[in-house]
Amino acid sequence: xxxxxxxxVVLQNVRRNRKNFVFSAIGITVGVCVFSFFTALTMGVRVxxxxxxxxxxxxxxxxxxxxxxxxxxxxxxxxxxxxxVTMLLKEPxxxxxxxxxxxxxxxxxxxxxxxxxxxxxTFEAYFDGLDGGLLRRExxxxxxxxxxxxxxxxxxxxxGREHRCYDAEDCSPxxxxxxxxxxxxxxxxxxxxxxxxxxxxxxxxxxxxxxxxYEQCRALCKADDECLAEETCLRSPCTKDxxxxxxxxxxxxxxxxxxxxxxxxGCPAGQECIPAVCLTAADCSDGxxxxxxxxxxxxxxxxxxxxxxxxxxxxxNPDMIRxxxxxxxxxxxxxxxxxxxxxxxxxxxxxxxxxxxxxxGSLWRDKRGEGRCEQPIPxxxxxxxxxxxxxxxxxxxxxxxxxxxDTLLGYGAYVTFGHSFYKDPVKDRTPVQKHMLVVGFSxxxxxxxxxxxxxxxxxxxxxYKGKGASQEYDSMIIQxxxxxxxxxxxxxxxxxxxxxxxxxxxxxxxxxxxxxxIAIFFIMASIILAIAAVNITHTFLMVIYERNKEIGIxxxxxxxxxxxxxxxxxxxxLIGLAxxxxxxxxxxxxxxxxxxxxNRYIGDFPFQPDTFFHFELLWVFASTGFAIFFSLVxxxxxxxxxxxxxxxRTLTVG
Amino acid sequence: MIVELRHIQKSYEAASGIPVLxxxxxxxxxxxxxxxxxxxxxxxxxxxxxxxxxxxxxxxEAIVAxxxxxxxxxxxxxxxxxxxxxxxxxxxxxxxxxxxxxxVAFPAYxxxxxxxxxxxxxxxQEAMERxxxxxxxxxxxxxxxxxxxxxxxxxxxxxxxxxxxxxDEPTGNLDSVSGRxxxxxxxELNREDGMTCMLVTHDEQLAKMASxxxxxxxxxxxxxxxxx
Ligand SMILES: Nc1ncnc2c1ncn2[C@@H]1O[C@H](COP(=O)(O)OP(=O)(O)O)[C@@H](O)[C@H]1O
Ligand SMILES: [Mg+2]
Numbered sequence: 001x002x003x004x005x006x007x008x009v010v011l012q013n014v015r016r017n018r019k020n021f022v023f024s025a026i027g028i029t030v031g032v033c034v035f036s037f038f039t040a041l042t043m044g045v046r047v048x049x050x051x052x053x054x055x056x057x058x059x060x061x062x063x064x065x066x067x068x069x070x071x072x073x074x075x076x077x078x079x080x081x082x083x084x085v086t087m088l089l090k091e092p093x094x095x096x097x098x099x100x101x102x103x104x105x106x107x108x109x110x111x112x113x114x115x116x117x118x119x120x121x122t123f124e125a126y127f128d129g130l131d132g133g134l135l136r137r138e139x140x141x142x143x144x145x146x147x148x149x150x151x152x153x154x155x156x157x158x159x160g161r162e163h164r165c166y167d168a169e170d171c172s173p174x175x176x177x178x179x180x181x182x183x184x185x186x187x188x189x190x191x192x193x194x195x196x197x198x199x200x201x202x203x204x205x206x207x208x209x210x211x212x213x214y215e216q217c218r219a220l221c222k223a224d225d226e227c228l229a230e231e232t233c234l235r236s237p238c239t240k241d242x243x244x245x246x247x248x249x250x251x252x253x254x255x256x257x258x259x260x261x262x263x264x265x266g267c268p269a270g271q272e273c274i275p276a277v278c279l280t281a282a283d284c285s286d287g288x289x290x291x292x293x294x295x296x297x298x299x300x301x302x303x304x305x306x307x308x309x310x311x312x313x314x315x316x317n318p319d320m321i322r323x324x325x326x327x328x329x330x331x332x333x334x335x336x337x338x339x340x341x342x343x344x345x346x347x348x349x350x351x352x353x354x355x356x357x358x359x360x361g362s363l364w365r366d367k368r369g370e371g372r373c374e375q376p377i378p379x380x381x382x383x384x385x386x387x388x389x390x391x392x393x394x395x396x397x398x399x400x401x402x403x404x405x406d407t408l409l410g411y412g413a414y415v416t417f418g419h420s421f422y423k424d425p426v427k428d429r430t431p432v433q434k435h436m437l438v439v440g441f442s443x444x445x446x447x448x449x450x451x452x453x454x455x456x457x458x459x460x461x462x463x464y465k466g467k468g469a470s471q472e473y474d475s476m477i478i479q480x481x482x483x484x485x486x487x488x489x490x491x492x493x494x495x496x497x498x499x500x501x502x503x504x505x506x507x508x509x510x511x512x513x514x515x516x517x518i519a520i521f522f523i524m525a526s527i528i529l530a531i532a533a534v535n536i537t538h539t540f541l542m543v544i545y546e547r548n549k550e551i552g553i554x555x556x557x558x559x560x561x562x563x564x565x566x567x568x569x570x571x572x573x574l575i576g577l578a579x580x581x582x583x584x585x586x587x588x589x590x591x592x593x594x595x596x597x598x599n600r601y602i603g604d605f606p607f608q609p610d611t612f613f614h615f616e617l618l619w620v621f622a623s624t625g626f627a628i629f630f631s632l633v634x635x636x637x638x639x640x641x642x643x644x645x646x647x648x649r650t651l652t653v654g
Numbered sequence: 655m656i657v658e659l660r661h662i663q664k665s666y667e668a669a670s671g672i673p674v675l676x677x678x679x680x681x682x683x684x685x686x687x688x689x690x691x692x693x694x695x696x697x698x699x700x701x702x703x704x705x706x707x708x709x710x711x712x713x714x715e716a717i718v719a720x721x722x723x724x725x726x727x728x729x730x731x732x733x734x735x736x737x738x739x740x741x742x743x744x745x746x747x748x749x750x751x752x753x754x755x756x757x758v759a760f761p762a763y764x765x766x767x768x769x770x771x772x773x774x775x776x777x778x779q780e781a782m783e784r785x786x787x788x789x790x791x792x793x794x795x796x797x798x799x800x801x802x803x804x805x806x807x808x809x810x811x812x813x814x815x816x817x818x819x820x821x822d823e824p825t826g827n828l829d830s831v832s833g834r835x836x837x838x839x840x841x842e843l844n845r846e847d848g849m850t851c852m853l854v855t856h857d858e859q860l861a862k863m864a865s866x867x868x869x870x871x872x873x874x875x876x877x878x879x880x881x882x
Pocket of ligand 2: 695698699700822
């Protein structure tokens, strides 16, 4: 029997036996509906909620540690240092790695009236540090994505190419002067360690412990270990004490040098590689080394990353920085007794900090009490913060909620290092208040705090807990090359004895729970479908009894046993198809109702999704296939019985 | 010889062993019009089912249209029923949910040849015209009189242009006028198309229309005659 003819006969039968058909399909519909509804709900919770709280492609790992007699000792095969990062990057499935450093000392945040009313609020601060260069790219993409077009396009449309500016003061708030054009502040680009970028003409502008080198304030040092991990301490040659800053000339070299980044391995965005200082003629390509510079057109062989010249020129123009009102900081902060505010005005974007490092007995000049211009510490927030913010604002403080994360972009707050509600200040360390600026959002950022460029955390840790306080990363965030590498990477972590962070293992647990939930719903649906199949068996046996004469006629007219069998199985396939379609449709309808009710009767809560359901075509097909399978099973026995019926008997009896 | 039955034995309950057909020997030439005459319960229908390939559970040898029915598989036998045999029943056995046209064309579903829709419709139309029922093509059998129903059944029977027509008391449910019409149709088909007809009946008068009468009683052929 040809397939098209079979379909025609099956359709004739279904049309005639609508009641039986619907009756048989109801059970299947219910089974498929249960399966489809709960699968969509579970998947919805997973996709709409869980994956937003715990992004699928991010795993945070910590050094594995064992508890031996009460003391934790790490048994790592992969060190949580640069070498470890290099090792892990070679593993398949690993996309990028973001090492993380946590703050190890007390601090508090203060948030101003902008969001929390007149008095603002102060609370205990937690923060951590991520590598600026790695995160900047992600921040840039996020910011441009939210802005719609690329920032540059939008500004060109707005100002045309002709618009010129000298610095941010020529521009409207929220803009900065880049390449002679007023452009919207690219907050993402601010996520970097600003220590190198305080422009200067001479020492007076730089903070204590910093000297003016290459028109930038650079940390002063006596040896490499006083600089950041990647930096080198370069000491200039000298003949007499006057050639040098504090410490004077010792054995032909200034006892105080400055920290520089060697360019090996390239420079971060916005920086260029230029010759640094020379120590002896050997450091120069040609001619002698004179006062740290190569004379007679020679070039220093030691190359360092510094900010691009163009930017240096604008920012480093001392006329723009140095104002006319010594002794008063422009932001109105009172200058402490005995001190002077070197800058009357700070460049737009920076602020006047009246705090300085204080280190008794230090060879560094004590500049306590003098103001200096500092860039706010750029911080990145986790979108979770925004959700919690909204919850607090909406319900507790009765304030309007923030629409998008961008509302918080450029928002300023304060952090006071060394201050705490719970602990006494660190001995010999004055608490220092710094400005912070929200420059972006990332799901790699701390959920209950802020994330800074790692160098800030490194420096602050060293300051409050001593050098070497952060020699190891506290954790690493592994970004998978793609979400499907999760199992492989998990196995790799297990093999290398690397632990998941509390958060990542929570996420794992949740995912497992959801998987179990799906399995339970699958079993439930299978039971319902099995009952439906039994129901189909009963209905079909009845139908066959009713139609036995007809079966005989069909046989007399030339139907084979297989034809009869196929006619009944075909009807059951139709029942499965209809049940699958109706079940999925019903599940979708119910999901809409459930979403509506949830929106209406459950109050707002963080991470509330638009919908709790996630339907996938694959599942729709799978559940329908499943339904067809069960109806076929149910119809199998009756179809066989119909095929085996004796046509002569059915035609003569009765 | 288009039908040749030798020593056919048949019993429905194997256990009881009481045979319905004891020693059936029938031979029919192509183009004959044979009436099988016998009392109710004598085994006429059983004999017809065996010839038509509906019943394979018998002893003896049945060779119909040159084929040994017992040696055929279900597929071949079904095809044989579809193409070579036409059944006419006392109770018409039309499918009540289909129109007359659909009933007539129904054998096409099980046909081996790949006839297209138009061809099937065309042949159904011809068959209906042949029996004079084309004006009822769109009605369902429930709205037809007995005589009309039997004509639809005959149209269905000749739809596949069979060689043998097996009619089991075709007039049993009809009044004498429509019965007469139906019988005239058979004779016309026999005469004009050369279709071999076997007419089962217990009505002596009807049997006389045939070219040969085979009398059957208690599962055995008890006599043959040729009416004048
Ligand atoms: N399906 C059956 N099961 C058991 N006995 C049957 C069956 N069909 C017919 N018979 C019996 O076989 C005998 C012959 O029946 P049948 O061939 O129908 O006779 P007829 O057509 O001449 O009236 C009867 O006694 C009848 O009771
Ligand atoms: Mg009979």
